[in-house]
Amino acid sequence: MRAALRRCAVAGPAPRRALSSAAAVDDRLLASLEAVCDTSTNASILARHGKDESHHACVPPDVVAFPASTEEVSALLQLCHERKTPVVPFGVGTSLEGHVQAPRGGLSIDVGAKMTAMLEENAGDMDCRAEAGATRKAVNAALRHTGLEFMVDPGADATVGGMAACGASGTTAVRYGTMRDAVLGLTVVLADGTVLETGRTRVIQRRFNVSVPRAHVSETAPTLRERSER
Numbered sequence: 001m002r003a004a005l006r007r008c009a010v011a012g013p014a015p016r017r018a019l020s021s022a023a024a025v026d027d028r029l030l031a032s033l034e035a036v037c038d039t040s041t042n043a044s045i046l047a048r049h050g051k052d053e054s055h056h057a058c059v060p061p062d063v064v065a066f067p068a069s070t071e072e073v074s075a076l077l078q079l080c081h082e083r084k085t086p087v088v089p090f091g092v093g094t095s096l097e098g099h100v101q102a103p104r105g106g107l108s109i110d111v112g113a114k115m116t117a118m119l120e121e122n123a124g125d126m127d128c129r130a131e132a133g134a135t136r137k138a139v140n141a142a143l144r145h146t147g148l149e150f151m152v153d154p155g156a157d158a159t160v161g162g163m164a165a166c167g168a169s170g171t172t173a174v175r176y177g178t179m180r181d182a183v184l185g186l187t188v189v190l191a192d193g194t195v196l197e198t199g200r201t202r203v204i205q206r207r208f209n210v211s212v213p214r215a216h217v218s219e220t221a222p223t224l225r226e227r228s229e230r
Contacts, residue, residue, distance in 0.1 A: 024105060025062040029083055033107065036075045038066040049090050049100065049108040053156070056098030061088060061108040068114040070187055070195060078193030080107055087191070091133060091159035095166065112159050118142040127184060132161025151176040 025033075033039050040046075041063050050060030067073045080087045086106030093100060102108060111133040118139065120129035123146040130139050137157045139150045152163060154170040162168075164186065169178040176182075188196040 025085060025107065029079065029085065030063060032079050033063060033065055033076060036065070036079070037068060037072045040064045040066075046108075048093070049088075049110065050102055052093045052095045052098060052100045054096045054098045056101060059101035059103050061102035062105045064090075064108045064110055066110050066113045070189060073109060073111070073115075073189045074193040074195050076107065076109060076193075077189055077191060081192040089161075089165070091162035092135065092157070094156035094158045095162065097166075111161055115161075121146060123148060129185075130160055132164075133159050134161075135159050136163070150182070152179055152182050 030039070030041070043060075045064055046060035046062075047058050049064050051058035065076050067076060077087060079085075086102065086104045088100060088102050088106065088108045090100050090108050090110045090112065092112040100108070111131070112135075113133065115131040115133035116135070116138065117131045118128065118134060119131065121143065122128060126148060128139070128143060128148075128150075130142075135157045136150060136153065136159075139160060143149060150160075151172050152168060152170060153172050154163060154168040158168065163179050164183050167179050186196075186198045188198065190196065
């Protein structure tokens with residue numbers, strides 16, 4: 001096969017666009033963020049959160065926060081909303097689209113560091129509930145004793161929150177569907193810190209296949225399949 005190619009120029013970090021309505025992270029805001037959860041302004045950590053696995057240049061944020069709960073995520077977003085400070089969510093950086101870059105600086109919220117727990121396993125109903133930072137492989141490792149498996153496989157060991165936000169698919173999508181088909185419910189934190197719960201009960205979600213918004217994900221409830229179906 002012959003394909004037309006274009007040479008990608010290798011350059012340094014992309015310049016940030018000046019935006020008068022976007023406030024920088026000053027000492028006062030940084031102190032407020034530190035009061036909510038662990039944060040870092042270490043240069044290497046900032047660089048890690050300004051680059052994914054794509055060819056795009058690294059554009060780091062001003063500060064990285066490591067929340068451990070939905071409540072902490074909500075508090076961080078409330079502070080940034082009040083100051084009009086840009087926010088970029090971060091899982092484990094396996095995406096290929098460059099959307100973890102912070103061209104206007106601001107705060108990177110890393111849910112892949114501490115929000116990694118499996119919250120519920122419902123083998124009888126063939127579903128589970130995990131925090132947004134739990135990776136695909138970690139979810140399946142936790143479910144191994146049940147004989148069930150989370151079937152969406154984008155190729156990378158991505159977080160379920162990032163997979164839900166991107167509507168991930170993969171090599172198993174033809175048979176088992178994409179994240180649009182797998183996710184039954186979400187705890188969503190909006191840009192102003194408002195927390196939304198989609199759906200009502202697991203029974204209602206399974207019966208009516210509730211559609212969910214793609215936003216800042218706090219927790220996801222993916223459907224499972226019997227291993228024997230593979």
